[in-house]
Amino acid sequence: MRIAMIGAGYVGLVSGACFSEFGVETVCVDKDSSKIERLKQGEIPIYEPGLAALVQKNVAAGRLFFTTDLKESVAGVDAVFIAVGTPSRRGDGHADLSYVFSAAEEIAAALDNYAVIVTKSTVPVGTGRKVREIIAKARPDLEFDVASNPEFLREGSAIGDFMRPDRVVVGAESERAESVMRALYRPLYLIETPIVMTNLETAELAKYAANSFLAMKITFINEVANFCEKAGADVHDVARAIGLDGRIGAKFLHPGPGYGGSCFPKDTLAFARSGDLYGARQRLIETVIDLNDSRKMEMADRIIAACGGSVEGKEIAILGLTFKPNTDDMRDSPSLTIVPALQAAGAVIRAHDPIGMEEARKMLKDVTYCDDAYQALDGADCVAIVTEWNEFRALNLKRVKSLLRRPLMVDLRNVYDPAEMIEAGFDYHGIGRPGPLRTDADSRTKALAEGD
Ligand SMILES: NC(=O)c1ccc[n+]([C@@H]2O[C@H](COP(=O)([O-])OP(=O)(O)OC[C@H]3O[C@@H](n4cnc5c(N)ncnc54)[C@H](O)[C@@H]3O)[C@@H](O)[C@H]2O)c1
Structure with missing residues (x-):
């Protein structure tokens, strides 16, 4: 199978490296050319235990690639993952979805074959539908599905979390999309990882919940x-x-x-x-x-x-x-x-x-x-x-x-x-433990005894 991972940050890079470890040919795409350059040189731009070795191994095996060229990366893929940032929008605290939507536009312009467009970024309920609208509007000719696959990995133990998760959550709305997602996560089926297959809204809401x-x-x-x-x-x-x-x-x-x-x-x-x-x-x-x-x-x-x-x-x-x-x-x-x-x-x-x-x-x-x-x-x-x-x-x-x-x-x-x-x-x-300086238990006990 082949996938493109849009965004090579914490989530994109770790997920991309782990999918390539599962045997999936993976191209990680990032707008940040210095990040991609460093990755091509074998340098890991973030600190994450075990990541350097995993990347190195899969690059050497010819399964993991890095590029800034989104168009080239999506040719012939089964799925395109969106793993870009969703920071707080200044002023109102809503998730800033501008990176997700512009990635969707770029994917729409670049795709020439059926693919599942999967949101891995953490996004509010309703975002998958908007991604679908953006792509359908830009490319009425294109056959595609959208899916939601929120990521639950933790920085610091990201690889173990991705490879042995408590569960995988997938929001998909066609059998075709569901079967692509099941195939991608097949190695996790083998270790009996529970997969929660649901609709887009549920998957999106589950991550925030x-x-x-x-x-x-x-x-x-x-x-x-x-x-x-x-x-x-x-x-x-x-x-x-x-x-x-x-x-x-x-x-x-x-x-x-x-x-x-x-x-x-x-x-x-x-x-x-x-x-x-x-x-x-x-x-x-x-x-x-x-x-x-x-x-x-x-x-x-x-x-x-x-x-x-x-x-x-x-x-x-x-x-x-x-x-x-x-x-x-x-x-x-x-x-x-x-x-x-x-x-x-x-x-x-x-x-x-x-x-x-x-x-x-x-x-x-x-x-x-x-x-x-x-x-x-x-x-x-x-x-x-x-x-x-x-x-x-x-x-x-x-x-x-x-x-x-x-x-x-x-x-x-x-x-x-x-x-x-x-x-x-x-x-x-310390915090929350009896200590000589911040414990007023004695005076409180005394006050209680005195009927306070
Ligand atoms: N960091 C975590 O521990 C964690 C865990 C679970 C979920 N998430 C979610 O995953 C998403 C990504 O988080 P992150 O920490 O990996 O972010 P990050 O900022 O580390 O990485 C995002 C990357 O996307 C790139 N990018 C943005 N727009 C692009 C585009 N159009 N094309 C190509 N590249 C593009 C940026 O250059 C950046 O390198 C967020 O929604 C976050 O909430 C993060």
């Missing part, structure tokens, strides 16, 4: 963490106690500085906005969005509070800048709120991120970027762990203590054990 639900789970546990801090409870034990319930599930119950990344913030917003359009307001998700936005700001306030109420002229070491480990993606990372808020309060920022500093430099100015964690800590008044990269999990605490001006750590990812940190002589502030 999935991301919104996960964002809600994160926000829920963050709210519970706030409660734990007040009540002297341990949020990790609460998460374990509820997560062991099969109806709830253990994943996405880790408290932190709020969700970020290239998907959850824009997808929750687009889900809420498209709900409005259909007269089905998503109030739960509206609240999740509000809470998450304010949480990022509250994290800066926590660091300021831990520093005694002012960071004016203080040096803060920030460990981790990307929105999660194992990616260089800085989009909507909590650090993009926390660092400027600390700077606005007068702090001087020294930072280290194992992979994300090149991207971070474009977005966070007036920061001293350091070669490693210890260099960032050297002479700082406080260290804040913002992303839980593995290399921050086992810092030499003696060395950390000797480098810091004051042994003060704000651990926004709960990487360290509070008791051990206190034992090691740190003024340690």
Whole structure:
């Protein structure tokens, strides 16, 4: 089989490489000629574990190609995937579909044979129908189908997620389109991956519903963490106690500085906005969005509070800048709120991120970027762990203590054990766990006993 993948970003490049690994001849197309040039030279423009080897292997096998020429890439294909970006539209939070629609126009102009045009980008309900209209209007002579095949991979574990997904969702409306999609995903049938075959609208809505639900789970546990801090409870034990319930599930119950990344913030917003359009307001998700936005700001306030109420002229070491480990993606990372808020309060920022500093430099100015964690800590008044990269999990605490001006750590990812940190002589502030500084459980218990 042959496919063209329009857009060679995180999703397009990973999906394209994985389809070629399934034995499908795949051409990845991107408008960005420097990206394509780098790929042709064997250079991978993004950081994703395992991707370089997979690309190299399939290029060498003659199954994976890169080009800027969309016309050439779609000749004789069974399917054309649209994997371009769908960022938030400035001002109103709706998904910006201009890249999807212009890709559809380019595909319409270029195709000369039957193909299934598949939207892999995350798009609001109704987009597949619009893609169909665009192509039918431009090419009334062309035989084609549209399908929706939202992608659920996660950056950092993208290849495993694509090769062994929990499920594949396909919205297709003709038997012909369905059989092309089944054939493409045949290797996953063999490992008994559930395939949800449905209509376009359902597939589109399912993707937003999935991301919104996960964002809600994160926000829920963050709210519970706030409660734990007040009540002297341990949020990790609460998460374990509820997560062991099969109806709830253990994943996405880790408290932190709020969700970020290239998907959850824009997808929750687009889900809420498209709900409005259909007269089905998503109030739960509206609240999740509000809470998450304010949480990022509250994290800066926590660091300021831990520093005694002012960071004016203080040096803060920030460990981790990307929105999660194992990616260089800085989009909507909590650090993009926390660092400027600390700077606005007068702090001087020294930072280290194992992979994300090149991207971070474009977005966070007036920061001293350091070669490693210890260099960032050297002479700082406080260290804040913002992303839980593995290399921050086992810092030499003696060395950390000797480098810091004051042994003060704000651990926004709960990487360290509070008791051990206190034992090691740190003024340690985690999230949602009993600690000496933020637990008002005693006074609350006293107030309850007094009938307050
Ligand atoms: N990144 C993720 O983890 C993830 C996971 C699941 C779904 N998604 C969704 O997948 C879509 C793509 O996301 P991404 O992170 O891969 O985006 P990205 O920004 O990394 O990549 C998009 C690529 O498309 C290219 N492009 C845009 N218009 C083009 C055109 N007309 N022709 C050729 N190339 C074109 C851009 O140059 C860019 O390289 C989005 O809708 C996103 O929500 C992303």
